[in-house]
Amino acid sequence: MAQVETPQEKRKLVEIRGPRNFRSRVLTDKIAKTACLGVILVAFYPFADILYLFILNGVRSISWARLTENTVGGNSLGGGGLSNALEGSLFLIGLSALIVVPIGVFGGVYLAEFSNNNWISKVSRFTADILAGVPSIVLGYVGFSLLVLYFGWGFSAMAAAITLAVLMFPYILRTTELALRRVPESIREGALALGSNKTSIINRLTLRFALPGILTGVLLAISISVGETAPLIYTASFSNYATTQLFHSPVGYLTYMVFVFSQIPTSEAHALAYLASLLLVLIVLAINLASRVGLRRLTKPLESEG
Amino acid sequence: MNQSGKHSLRVGRISHSPTLLCIVAITKFIEWERFSLAGKEPSAENNAVVPAPQFSARTSKLGDRIFRVLTLGAAFFVVALLVLLVYELIKGSDLTLAKFGVGFFSSKTWDPVTQIFGALPFIWGTLYTSVIALIIGVPISLGVAIFLSEIISRTSRIGELLSSIVGLLAAVPSVVFGLWGLFVLSPFVRDYFEVPLHVHLGAFPLFKGEPFGLDFLTAGIILAIMIIPTVSTISMEVLRAVPRSQREAMISLGGTRWETIRHSVLPYARSGLFGAIILGLGRAVGETMAVTMVIGNDPSLSTSLFHPGYTLASVIANEFTEATYPLYVSALVEIGLTLFILALIINIFARLLIWRITKSSRVRT
Numbered sequence: 001m002a003q004v005e006t007p008q009e010k011r012k013l014v015e016i017r018g019p020r021n022f023r024s025r026v027l028t029d030k031i032a033k034t035a036c037l038g039v040i041l042v043a044f045y046p047f048a049d050i051l052y053l054f055i056l057n058g059v060r061s062i063s064w065a066r067l068t069e070n071t072v073g074g075n076s077l078g079g080g081g082l083s084n085a086l087e088g089s090l091f092l093i094g095l096s097a098l099i100v101v102p103i104g105v106f107g108g109v110y111l112a113e114f115s116n117n118n119w120i121s122k123v124s125r126f127t128a129d130i131l132a133g134v135p136s137i138v139l140g141y142v143g144f145s146l147l148v149l150y151f152g153w154g155f156s157a158m159a160a161a162i163t164l165a166v167l168m169f170p171y172i173l174r175t176t177e178l179a180l181r182r183v184p185e186s187i188r189e190g191a192l193a194l195g196s197n198k199t200s201i202i203n204r205l206t207l208r209f210a211l212p213g214i215l216t217g218v219l220l221a222i223s224i225s226v227g228e229t230a231p232l233i234y235t236a237s238f239s240n241y242a243t244t245q246l247f248h249s250p251v252g253y254l255t256y257m258v259f260v261f262s263q264i265p266t267s268e269a270h271a272l273a274y275l276a277s278l279l280l281v282l283i284v285l286a287i288n289l290a291s292r293v294g295l296r297r298l299t300k301p302l303e304s305e306g
Numbered sequence: 307m308n309q310s311g312k313h314s315l316r317v318g319r320i321s322h323s324p325t326l327l328c329i330v331a332i333t334k335f336i337e338w339e340r341f342s343l344a345g346k347e348p349s350a351e352n353n354a355v356v357p358a359p360q361f362s363a364r365t366s367k368l369g370d371r372i373f374r375v376l377t378l379g380a381a382f383f384v385v386a387l388l389v390l391l392v393y394e395l396i397k398g399s400d401l402t403l404a405k406f407g408v409g410f411f412s413s414k415t416w417d418p419v420t421q422i423f424g425a426l427p428f429i430w431g432t433l434y435t436s437v438i439a440l441i442i443g444v445p446i447s448l449g450v451a452i453f454l455s456e457i458i459s460r461t462s463r464i465g466e467l468l469s470s471i472v473g474l475l476a477a478v479p480s481v482v483f484g485l486w487g488l489f490v491l492s493p494f495v496r497d498y499f500e501v502p503l504h505v506h507l508g509a510f511p512l513f514k515g516e517p518f519g520l521d522f523l524t525a526g527i528i529l530a531i532m533i534i535p536t537v538s539t540i541s542m543e544v545l546r547a548v549p550r551s552q553r554e555a556m557i558s559l560g561g562t563r564w565e566t567i568r569h570s571v572l573p574y575a576r577s578g579l580f581g582a583i584i585l586g587l588g589r590a591v592g593e594t595m596a597v598t599m600v601i602g603n604d605p606s607l608s609t610s611l612f613h614p615g616y617t618l619a620s621v622i623a624n625e626f627t628e629a630t631y632p633l634y635v636s637a638l639v640e641i642g643l644t645l646f647i648l649a650l651i652i653n654i655f656a657r658l659l660i661w662r663i664t665k666s667s668r669v670r671t
Contacts, residue, residue: 029562033457039449040468043538046531047475050486103380110377124381126657127388133585133653134391135592137619138642141626142394145639166387173384199373220477227479230594230623258481259595262488277482284477292470 051281058278061271071240071252071272079268080240082276087242088252089283092160092232093222095246100165100172101218105207107169108176108214113202125177128170139163140231148235155250157243160236167231168221175217179210219291223284229255254280391646399640401633410640416605416621418628423637425644427605431522431615432648435597436590438526438611443533444583450534451541456567469542476535484599487528492519492600495527500612514610520602523611528596533586540585544578544660545571581659588652592645594619618645 069081107124115121143163153159183206191201207214237250238260254276261273396403402410402423413424450472458465500517507513548571556570572579602614603624618641629635 025562025565029564032564032568033453036449036453036457039446040453043446043450043534044471046486046491047478049490050478050482053486053490054482103383106377106380107383108381110374110381114374114377115381120378120382124384127385129657130650130653131384131388131391133588133592133649135594135619135645135649137592137594137622138391138395138646138649141398141622141639141642142391144626145394145398146390169384169387173381197367198370202373223477227477227481229479229481230619233623234626255479255481255595258479258485259599262485262599273485277479277485280479281482284479285474288474288477 054274054278054281057271057274058281061275062278066272066275070242071257079266079272082252082254082257082272082279084240084242085252085254085257085276086279088157088236088239089226089254091157091242091244092164092236092251092253093226095157095161096164096168096225097218097222099161100168100221103165104169104172104218104221105176105214107173108180109202109207111173111177112180113198113206125174128173131166132170132174135230136167136228137230139166140234143231144234154248155235155237156245156247157236157249157251158246160232160251160253163231163235164225164228167228168225171221171224172214172217175220176210176214179213179217180206182213183209216291219287223287223291226283226287227255227280229259232256395639395643395646399636399643401636402640403636405633410637411644414607418625418634421631421633423633425618425641427607428616428618428621428641429644430607431601431605432591432617432619432645434522434615435525435529435601435617436587438522439529439533439590440583440587441530442527443530443537443586446530447534447537447582447586448541448579450538451545452567454538455542455545456571457563472535472538472542476539480532480593480596481599483528483532484596487524487596487600491528492524495519495524499523504612511609512611515608515612517612518602518614520600520614521610521612522601522608522615525597525601525615525617526611528600529590529593532593532596533589536589537582537586540582540660541575541579544575544582547578548574577659577662581656581662584652584656584659588649588656591652592619592649594623598623618642618648 066081067086068083070084071082072080111121111124140163143159143166147153147159147162148155151159187205187209188201191205196204232253232255236253236256238256239250239252241252243249243251257276258273258280261269261276264270406413406423410423411425411429413422414426415422415424416427417423454465454469454472496517496519500513500519500521500523503513504515504517552570552574553566556566561569597617598620601617601620603616603620604614605616605621606613608615622638622642622645626635626638629638
């Protein structure tokens with residue numbers, strides 16, 4: 001850092017900082033930098049502690065029986081295993097992704113390719129942002145009132161999956177739009193010059209180039225919905241048995257076990273809660289890492305070509 | 307908590323067909339949009355914003371038309387969903403809206419036995435814990451964002467690694483935080499913060515009462531930890547959107563790194579950073595499970611950090627299964643409506659702020 005020399009520059013610095021000498025300014029700089037580093041450590045400590053706790057206790061409570069048996073006793077006892085909850089969680093994720101991905105991607109295609117930034121797309125984008133900020137417990141209530149009671153589906157996989165789908169919808173919509181917008185314009189122009197129509201340009205070209213981005217969005221939305229509890233309590237309820245029925249039969253899921261079993265004062269229930277948390281953290285981390293690594297691998301060819 | 311088949315909810319009078327209404331509205335709308343845009347050529351201004359190639363009438367066939375309408379339906383579906391959501395919330399809370407009116411928000415009694423419902427303790431709990439979360443979480447988040455986007459090189463491997471870890475942390479499920487809060491944080495906070503504070507400064511209203519560990523303070527700390535990834539990720543994006551010339555000007559004047567950050571980067575990014583903080587507030591307000599597990603669940607208006615409380619979201623999560631008569635259910639739905647409105651205001655405000663800075667930076671760079 002050079003010393004200030006001309007009177008003009010000096011005056012400027014004096015205006016900003018007041019008359020201070022070089023050494024104290026450097027000292028402030030160092031203190032501020034160190035403080036930021038310290039803050040990083042403070043910020044990461046809880047997360048390190050969380051990982052440590054769940055890896056330690058989760059690994060300790062891994063057993064074949066807990067992983068493969070069904071839960072015994074719901075709220076009061078808390079024993080057995082969690083295979084029903086694991087299967088239920090995966091079932092719900094799969095089902096909700098199946099429902100929301102087509103609609104979300106279609107909506108994203110409209111926003112990026114057809115809308116010309118008209119007022120409909122503005123309203124839709126704004127609403128998506130709002131919907132993404134709606135507390136998930138509110139979505140849970142609406143799912144309960146509409147799907148469980150009004151449609152008469154009862155606590156069921158379908159009611160829960162649709163509620164999760166609503167939760168994921170805005171994310172998928174927006175990431176699809178962003179991914180499509182990042183596709184180079186020259187690709188569309190080239191296809192256009194060859195006389196292809198819009199539908200085939202989107203289906204054969206832009207969607208393919210945007211696929212990695214869209215997949216990342218979908219995976220991130222899935223990882224958010226894996227960790228949700230609030231919207232499921234009143235739509236899926238809980239069941240001690242794995243089910244593949246869509247209607248009229250409650251489903252178990254991992255987050256419920258963490259929420260309820262951690263409040264039951266037996267060590268067996270706590271072991272299950274820890275194991276369920278470990279599985280949740282592992283699933284979420286795996287999805288996130290997969291999306292990052294997959295994204296890097298999938299975007300490479302596009303970059304080298306374009 | 308609930309178990310399968312044990313629900314005894316009797317929500318009265320659900321004799322409407324909102325979905326049917328919505329479907330009709332959507333189809334009408336799609337038809338209208340299709341015809342109104344069919345003959346219209348895109349203006350030059352619109353083309354500049356989205357430089358998508360336009361097609362002449364010759365190449366745009368029936369297939370294109372159908373595809374377009376299908377995608378439009380999907381895009382507009384999000385609006386329909388939100389309308390449906392608001393409709394359901396208002397419909398569900400009609401009993402309490404009629405019985406208590408505006409007084410619902412200012413009444414501090416929540417007594418299901420005598421059928422008197424007021425939302426004030428929950429609003430207070432939500433705001434109190436969120437404010438604690440912001441006081442603790444914001445300086446830390448900003449420090450993280452400044453360090454990762456300004457102080458260490460962005461392209462360095464460690465910087466990239468740390469940034470992606472921060473992004474990863476945002477995805478940790480909230481019940482996991484709740485479990486950690488219940489078993490680790492709550493005893494820790496009680497033994498190392500609350501008991502000493504209570505012993506030495508117990509006279510202050512802030513530190514009154516016997517510390518249990520399940521209270522406003524623990525809930526606020528958990529929320530602070532949970533908003534850190536959100537706020538720092540968005541803040542990093544905002545800081546990255548600050549044009550380079552801003553920094554270069556300060557460096558050319560001989561400013562140190564910190565002076566550059568303090569006097570030219572932060573003021574420029576101010577509104578965007580504010581938006582990031584408000585979005586963090588939005589997350590704190592809507593957070594349900596982790597808070598429910600550590601806040602103690604007692605509707606109170608206490609100003610003491612050591613008093614158990616209740617939030618809007620956690621009362622819905624906890625009491626919905628116990629709601630045995632329509633008025634009780636309706637009161638909980640109105641709590642949901644309150645929460646929705648609160649989140650709505652916060653989100654709109656934040657989006658406007660962030661939108662302002664990222665828009666202006668896009669023009670400049």
